[in-house]
Amino acid sequence: xxxxxxxxxxxxxxxxxxxxxxxxxxxxxxxxxxxxxxxxxxxxxxxxxxxxxxxxxxxxxxxxxxxxxxxxxxxxxxxxxxxxxxxxxxxxxxxxxxxxxxxxxxxxxxxxxxxxxxxxxxxxxxxxxxxxxxxxxxxxxxxxxxxxxxxxxxxxxxxxxxxxxxxxxxxxxxxxxxxxxxxxxxxxxxxxxxxxxxxxxxxxxxxxxxxxxxxxxxxxxxxxxxxxxxxxxxxxxxxxxxxxxxxxxxxxxxxxxxxxxxxxxxxxxxxxxxxxxxxxxxxxxxxxxxxxxxxxxxxxxxxxxxxxxxxxxxxxxxxxxxxxxx
Amino acid sequence: xxxxxxxxxxxxxxxxxxxxxxxxxxxxxxxxxxxxxxxxxxxxxxxxxxxxxxxxxxxxxxxxxxxxxxxxxxxxxxxxxxxxxxxxxxxxxxxxxxxxxxxxxxxxxxxxxxxxxxxxxxxxxxxxxxxxxxxxxxxxxxxxxxxxxxxxxxxxxxxxxxx
Numbered sequence: 001x002x003x004x005x006x007x008x009x010x011x012x013x014x015x016x017x018x019x020x021x022x023x024x025x026x027x028x029x030x031x032x033x034x035x036x037x038x039x040x041x042x043x044x045x046x047x048x049x050x051x052x053x054x055x056x057x058x059x060x061x062x063x064x065x066x067x068x069x070x071x072x073x074x075x076x077x078x079x080x081x082x083x084x085x086x087x088x089x090x091x092x093x094x095x096x097x098x099x100x101x102x103x104x105x106x107x108x109x110x111x112x113x114x115x116x117x118x119x120x121x122x123x124x125x126x127x128x129x130x131x132x133x134x135x136x137x138x139x140x141x142x143x144x145x146x147x148x149x150x151x152x153x154x155x156x157x158x159x160x161x162x163x164x165x166x167x168x169x170x171x172x173x174x175x176x177x178x179x180x181x182x183x184x185x186x187x188x189x190x191x192x193x194x195x196x197x198x199x200x201x202x203x204x205x206x207x208x209x210x211x212x213x214x215x216x217x218x219x220x221x222x223x224x225x226x227x228x229x230x231x232x233x234x235x236x237x238x239x240x241x242x243x244x245x246x247x248x249x250x251x252x253x254x255x256x257x258x259x260x261x262x263x264x265x266x267x268x269x270x271x272x273x274x275x276x277x278x279x280x281x282x283x284x285x286x287x288x289x290x291x292x293x294x295x296x297x298x299x300x301x302x303x304x305x306x307x308x309x310x311x312x313x314x315x316x317x318x319x320x321x322x323x324x325x326x
Numbered sequence: 327x328x329x330x331x332x333x334x335x336x337x338x339x340x341x342x343x344x345x346x347x348x349x350x351x352x353x354x355x356x357x358x359x360x361x362x363x364x365x366x367x368x369x370x371x372x373x374x375x376x377x378x379x380x381x382x383x384x385x386x387x388x389x390x391x392x393x394x395x396x397x398x399x400x401x402x403x404x405x406x407x408x409x410x411x412x413x414x415x416x417x418x419x420x421x422x423x424x425x426x427x428x429x430x431x432x433x434x435x436x437x438x439x440x441x442x443x444x445x446x447x448x449x450x451x452x453x454x455x456x457x458x459x460x461x462x463x464x465x466x467x468x469x470x471x472x473x474x475x476x477x478x479x480x481x482x483x484x485x486x487x488x489x
Contacts, residue, residue, distance in 0.1 A: 004353075006352040006353060006396075006398055008398065008401075027396070027399075029394075030394060030395065030396055030399060031376055031391075031394050034353075034355075034394050034396060035375060035376070035394075037353075038374075047353070049398070049399060051399055076388075099376075099464070100379065100463050100464025100465075101389055101442065101445065101460075101461065101463065101464050102376075102379055102382055102389050102390055102391045102442070102464045103376060103391065103394075103464065105388040105389055105390050106388070106390045106391070106394065106395070231459075232459065232460060232463035233463045233464055
């Protein structure tokens with residue numbers, strides 16, 4: 001590793017001051033960052049630990065305001081939160097399925113939302129877009145885990161956060177903090193598709209951090225479904241989060257957001273349309289899955305992911321449609 | 327408080343009930359500090375990437391991977407390693423069940439498996455097989471095929487119930 005400074009400020013306000021200058025990175029749980037530093041994929045000049053920033057911890061729920069999740073809340077804390085299970089089931093399911101018990105104890109909500117892509121070109125030093133002589137190596141390369149939607153180029157990696165699609169299905173917002181103040185944006189707008197190697201996949205300004213996640217009140221039913229190669233502790237190949245607002249037995253409106261299929265969490269208006277006004281059943285769920293991947297454009301080696309994404313949406317719809325499934 | 331990685335500094339924590347002060351670089355892995363500075367070599371390095379669980383320790387009561395924890399993040403923490411667990415009479419049944427059940431072959435994964443099993447049994451003293459699977463999901467074994475390990479955890483739970 002390169003030499004760098006390490007700082008452990010006592011509050012988020014102090015932390016963002018330290019992030020304002022120089023080549024600084026924020027250290028939350030460290031599970032992703034430490035790996036990137038060991039592989040020299042990231043070489044920050046200064047690390048700012050949020051461990052002592054108490055104001056970034058805590059989960060609070062109220063029926064009027066919804067759920068507020070501090071960025072330093074661990075995945076395990078979120079997975080164990082009874083209100084998250086009761087009112088935002090897809091979010092709790094995504095948290096309890098993430099990684100392994102050891103990593104859930106240390107990994108944070110902010111870190112999960114802001115982790116860098118798992119793309120093996122990126123992790124092996126080819127850059128986020130893996131450009132060589134003006135072309136990306138990915139479309140004709142080892143692209144079996146890459147994007148099937150939103151992949152017209154030059155970005156082909158997939159957004160790795162498994163919490164993001166579930167939170168976006170509830171129209172969550174994030175409060176961002178920097179030395180110059182704080183602002184709230186829809187979580188969906190945190191993610192952007194880079195167009196050049198110097199672009200980021202986040203809309204964060206330099207020195208800005210995610211301070212908290214704000215999820216509006218929800219009365220509907222929801223579910224999250226992951227397709228993985230292994231039953232436990234594996235990066236998902238495709239995920240789907242579905243949140244339904246019901247009118248009796250009929251879907252009033254639906255949110256369908258897929259993960260691991262595009263450079264950003266991928267909302268599917270086509271699937272949402274296929275659910276609106278319907279009663280949830282096998283055919284309706286199947287149609288929603290088909291609609292979700294209608295516009296998929298698989299690369300040379302990842303056509304199988306189209307099927308997996310379709311099935312993820314179908315099963316998430318079925319789970320969300322049955323209120324009392326554990 | 328700001329330090330640079332080019333300089334060592336003193337970090338204090340409690341390991342297996344013992345207060346310890348080490349002079350280390352802040353981003354050294356907790357794993358290396360435990361093994362090299364404190365000679366607690368029961369904690370193993372398997373993959374060094376957070377995949378295998380061999381380096382599992384308890385930090386402030388929470389099961390975590392010491393290969394992914396910069397030592398500076400453990401400042402002031404209470405740490406328990408496999409050495410602390412096997413010295414604790416409450417957990418005696420677990421290593422015994424591993425030995426008797428052939429749940430260890432090369433032995434690299436065993437300390438981490440036992441740490442994960444302790445964590446599981448503390449939360450859930452009589453886990454079902456699928457709960458044992460989930461509890462050990464973050465721990466890889468390349469020898470046994472897992473069946474003996476899961477059976478050893480189940481056996482340990484049975485013995486604790488009848489003790």
